[in-house]
Amino acid sequence: MYYNNETVIYLNGQWQLAKDTSTGLYQQSFHYGNGVFEGIRAYATDQGAQILRAEAHYERLLYSAKMMHLDVDYSVEQLIQLTQELLAKNNLQDAYIRPLVYAEEKLGLQAENKSNLFLCAWDWSQYFAAGELSMKVSPYCRPDPRSCHVDAKVSGHYVNSILAMKDAHNEGFDDALLLDQKGYVAEASGANIFCQKDGALFTPPKGNILPGITRSIVMQLAAANGITVHEKLFTPDELMAADGAFLTGTAVEIQAIGSINRQPFKLPWPDTFGATLQQQFHQHVRLRKVKFKKTKAA
Numbered sequence: 536m537y538y539n540n541e542t543v544i545y546l547n548g549q550w551q552l553a554k555d556t557s558t559g560l561y562q563q564s565f566h567y568g569n570g571v572f573e574g575i576r577a578y579a580t581d582q583g584a585q586i587l588r589a590e591a592h593y594e595r596l597l598y599s600a601k602m603m604h605l606d607v608d609y610s611v612e613q614l615i616q617l618t619q620e621l622l623a624k625n626n627l628q629d630a631y632i633r634p635l636v637y638a639e640e641k642l643g644l645q646a647e648n649k650s651n652l653f654l655c656a657w658d659w660s661q662y663f664a665a666g667e668l669s670m671k672v673s674p675y676c677r678p679d680p681r682s683c684h685v686d687a688k689v690s691g692h693y694v695n696s697i698l699a700m701k702d703a704h705n706e707g708f709d710d711a712l713l714l715d716q717k718g719y720v721a722e723a724s725g726a727n728i729f730c731q732k733d734g735a736l737f738t739p740p741k742g743n744i745l746p747g748i749t750r751s752i753v754m755q756l757a758a759a760n761g762i763t764v765h766e767k768l769f770t771p772d773e774l775m776a777a778d779g780a781f782l783t784g785t786a787v788e789i790q791a792i793g794s795i796n797r798q799p800f801k802l803p804w805p806d807t808f809g810a811t812l813q814q815q816f817h818q819h820v821r822l823r824k825v826k827f828k829k830t831k832a833a
């Protein structure tokens with residue numbers, strides 16, 4: 536799924552075939568999760584493949600690397616240029632791009648500054664099958680922001696997401712909703728959450744979440760539609776009493792949530808702000824002019 540015999544990847548200054556690439560087994564990243572990464576989308580448009588918010592993603596990659604003391608000898612511009620080459624070499628239009636910065640070989644716990652840069656991409660359409668998600672409030676909470684830099688996209692943080700997702704799948708749910716240490720809603724295993732209540736949108740503030748780039752696009756689209764977005768903490772009970780809710784993320788884009796703990800939301804999805812924003816988001820990423828609909832809140 537990720538690569539075939541012809542797939543070209545970038546590793547430390549070299550373009551090479553994925554099938555011929557190997558790396559060491561003694562890296563800190565492999566043993567302790569000390570690596571940082573990004574998930575980026577490219578979309579086919581009338582003007583060729585367009586990387587969505589490339590700058591914001593690579594700024595976040597460099598920020599994440601800095602927080603983990605990993606040195607990266609590439610600028611945002613160089614990383615974007617390499618990504619464009621990667622797409623061209625693999626003849627990709629609708630793609631998911633995965634840059635990974637991983638540490639050099641060292642099994643001690645002293646931060647390892649020297650890093651490797653790996654870039655790969657593959658053909659991509661949709662993360663979740665179409666439809667509305669059934670989500671479960673997870674028994675696993677988000678990592679405590681006093682334990683690690685939760686606003687950085689660090690490989691090791693994702694063991695939390697993997698455990699939460701597995702628990703949700705075991706019980707027949709599509710995804711997990713993780714709370715912070717105080718019991719407020721934080722985010723899904725790999726996406727941010729918004730809910731709609733009384734003609735406005737609510738989303739958890741920065742602090743316990745990965746502040747998503749899609750989250751910020753949605754906030755911009757909401758503002759352009761005259762929809763107020765409150766960055767405010769809310770509990771799972773408050774969420775379940777909302778009119779509707781959706782996830783946002785590079786992979787999930789804007790994804791309807793149908794129910795939490797099997798309790799459905801009040802409004803049918805097509806009647807929610809989420810549905811309007813979802814439609815506009817799809818136009819936006821394909822560089823089509825977004826026609827703003829007059830919403831109830833406008």
Ligand code: PMP
Pocket residue numbers: 574722723724725726727744745746747748749750783784785786
């Ligand atoms: N939270 C987590 C934990 C994630 O992994 C992601 C995906 N990167 C997001 C939120 C959404 O972020 P973005 O919109 O930048 O993809």
